[in-house]
Amino acid sequence: MGGLYAEPMGVDFSAALASGLRRRLGARPEDMARATLLVNTNRMARRTEAALAAGGATLLPRIGLVSQLGALLPPGAAPVPDISALGTRLRLASLVAKLLRVRPDLSPPSAAFDLADTLGRLLAEMQEEEVEAEALETLDVADLSEHWQRNLDFLRIVTRWREAEGTVTETAAQAAALERLLARWHDAPPETPWIVAGSTASRRPTRRLIEAVLDLPEGIVILPGLDRDMPEDAWKSLTREDAPQHDHPQYRHALLLAELGRTRDDVPQWSADAPAAPARNRLISLALRPAPVTDAWRAEGPELTDIAAACAGVTLLEAPSPATEAAAIATGLRAALAEGKRAALITPDRTLARQVAAQLTRWGIIPDDSAGRPLHQTAPGRLLLLAAEMRGRPCEAEPLIALLKHPRVHTADAPDDAPGSARRAHLSRVRALETELIRKKPLAFPDRASIEDWVTGPDHAPPEWRDWLCEVLDGLCGDPPEAPLAAHVARHRALVERLARGSVRGHADGREATGTLWTDAAGRIARDAMTRLEQNAAQRGTEAISALEYARILGGVLSGEEVRETFSPHPDVMIWGALEARVRTADLVILGGLNDASWPGHDAPDPWLSRAMRKACGLRPPEREAGLSAHDFQQAAAGPEIWLSRAVRTAEADTVATRWLNRLTGLLAGIGEDGTAALAAMRARGRVWLDCADAWRAPDHRHHADRAPRPAPILPEGITLDNLSVTGVETLIRDPYAIYAKKILSLAPLPPLRQGPDARVRGSAIHRAMEQFSREAPGTLPADALERLRLHLEEALRELAPWPGARRIWLGKFDRAAPDFLVAEAGRRRLGRPRHVEDKGRIEVGGLILHARADRIDDRGDAVAIYDYKTGALPGEKQINHFSKQLLLEAVMVQEGGFAAIAPRPVAEVAYLSLGTKYEERRPKDFGPDLIAQTHADLRSLIRRYAEGAPFYARLSPDLLTYAGDYDHLSRFGEWGDTDAASPLRLERAR
Known part of the structure; x- marks a missing residue:
């Protein structure tokens, strides 16, 4: 019974293994229990157990892994070192x-x-x-x-x-276990069956184990996916010493047989199962011939007489984008279910796998994903990483709110509270903190002082919640940024458990609750990962490391763990990794993401040894991984019905098809009319599924009426626009709907949570500095004007811009513009004095109150000059005349006595003063009394038009194609475009 066996391509290896074990080991259940079965992965072990159980009640063999032999050592053997x-x-x-x-x-x-x-x-x-x-x-x-x-x-x-x-290393421990097992076998060979199944012998220790098993009295080795269609001369070329073909799918089998001194004829089939598609096996075997012997395509290609049969079950799907590929694959999986088939997607591309799973949710299908989810993408994993990444640095507003709103934070309830009540109260307080303090102030870097000032106000939060939040801030920002790894782990875990517990102090029995942090499968795996990190932290030594390095260590630990959810997925829709092709098969197998970046993927560079150095040392070449992937591809492509799927382009660039698909299509295109016709039929079947996916993704024309029209509300009688700022006039001209939303509906945009050194902050600092400078020196410029002005700007930036890098950049830009500004300023001071800074004014125009806050108005005796500071691009002359009427409207207000501190008088000059990267000035063309009078008349006409019922059009005259208004989401912009006709609608007064 012992010896070397193999299974061909296109056979369900696990099922064939199970049936062969039943047939060869004996009919009695105890015969099966005598055997020891070694497989290459835990998944194959589980699949083999399931296949054996499917054949009826039986005892199972002892199943282990070829890479974990320590557990299989007999009693009394020297123990293997326990290596972490x-x-x-x-x-x-x-x-x-x-x-x-x-x-x-x-x-x-x-x-x-x-x-x-x-x-x-x-x-x-x-x-x-x-x-x-x-x-x-x-x-x-x-x-x-x-x-x-x-x-x-x-x-x-x-x-x-x-x-x-x-x-x-673990490898050394496994090598020690192998040596002890082989020594034991040498002294006392086991009389029970030992079986190695499913391994490609890609590693030297595995090949040694296989050789030793074959020397046992009842030793059996079963190779997966042995290609018997390759001619002998091509087979021998795989292991030529001068040019070994490491990237060929059969190289490892050829090397093993050569080392054993055997040929393929010496390796019988383990089971009696027939391949699913023998003709396709021959086609793919020829397509994947080693590069030095691809000239065989010319000789052997025309001899393939069963091309149609080989390609009948093959669909070639070439999608224009990854999203389209995912939609087409999901549609195919759904169709297979409708036909009663079991379907599987095999891909090493986890992004594609997640996209397909998301697409399947439209039909309520949850696929059985063998990879599970990486721990760092689960709720407890994200909480651990977020808290770790925030430690040791100033606390920013956006990650703090994300942390406080995390679903595992503040989930513990006091013993007498209703379930979830503490969490609901906590979320209410966090929302208040976000809207009333962080967004409203705004507050870019919350700290203990700012939080305490806010929460001690009326109706905000109880003292215990305030104390808990301040403790969290201390844990995030108060810990030393550098400490030994063990200290980082202990402090971080205590912080996360404090976050999860919330302001609940504990239970009557004295134990501390941690809410739902560690309760589910992901939580338990996360807790075990943290425990292992605690136990092994001493191995990093007592050297202090930064909080950033600790976060990277934690990220590496969490990303190496997988979580299998406890829900029941659909039993007939699977998503597998490439390795699953060796273990299982399905009625429909879709090989997805067949691009060179995924199959076989780019070789990871070795940062320690160059390619030449690795070769000189006798290490494995990078092509080895490509050969393993090729073997997985060859096995997966041997199913009864397969799809070969790829996206021809990503969002950035065109893609390159995997080398194996290129070889297959190249072979078919070059062997004559039969191959060309078969290739065209494969592509035609793929286009059918692309069309189906497009039909599913396209909007239903029956529901086009549900799309919002371009809004243009008309106010009901008795409701008018009653107040507007001078800057709001430009908005009324460009985007009247925004004025309707702000002034009529009283809707104000919520300030952003993510706060950064943007143009708004810079502009506020410049305006404050200029205001302080003008009030301090209203007359002739002092000799130290540059130093004083810069000092005011530094003070404003310290208060308004808590970003040291941005402050340095803005001060540098100011230093380039300030000298030219002061030269021009000296000329302005000779004509007048900045008597009115940040003054407020208002006038009534056609029943509307127009108000303004002027940056600066200079007193020139019988006249005034009006200036406005800018830090960005200045408006052009046409923009000033037609849209940006701020200064012209302020001139109207001065002449009409709109500023209480300024008697009505002529306006001699208006100008925009830029303090951006350089100093610039911009004035309206042909400024004078006539232009002011025309502006006044235009304003009256504009107000009268809306008072008489003109529609408030959305985005009437945006300045740029990239214009984004604060109320675009309210008007449902995107369902309509800037070129669509508007739909005026008169509103009715609420009763």
């Missing part, structure tokens, strides 16, 4: 951190944990491939750059440290 992968990575991170202090040009210190991961993989590979430290000592790098020479010096130190420390 996280602990090893942290120890290596400590070494890398020391390197980065010496070589800061290599990477920032916060990247030590990430570089430790790549270093750990390199050390593991060296141990797997039995590359001794001497290989690094003898490596010649004289012709390489200094960067690689320094890396090599560091690696030599690390390998010597590894040898001195002993076993420091």
